[in-house]
Amino acid sequence: MKRATTLKPPKTTSTKAIDPDNPPWREEMLGRPVFRRGRGPQKTPTKVSTTVRVDADVLAYFRATGPGYQTRMNEALRRAMKRKRFGQ
8 A cells, every 4th residue: 555645735725805795604603413314204195005017008098198197097096986986
């Protein structure tokens, strides 16, 4: 391993005048650190992740309608449920 003899000295801060409208950051300006892990508490999930085998032409039809095709598939299935439930 090479010895660290060719390291450059660290750069010093510039001697520019301090702008009173844009002061340098200080610890008290930042406040206490906030540690967040994950997404936090969630409301009760309304959707369930599952695998459904759908014919390719049906999937192509819904995908061709653009973004949000899964929502439209849900709406179509919900309408079919209501027709069956109410005997129409």
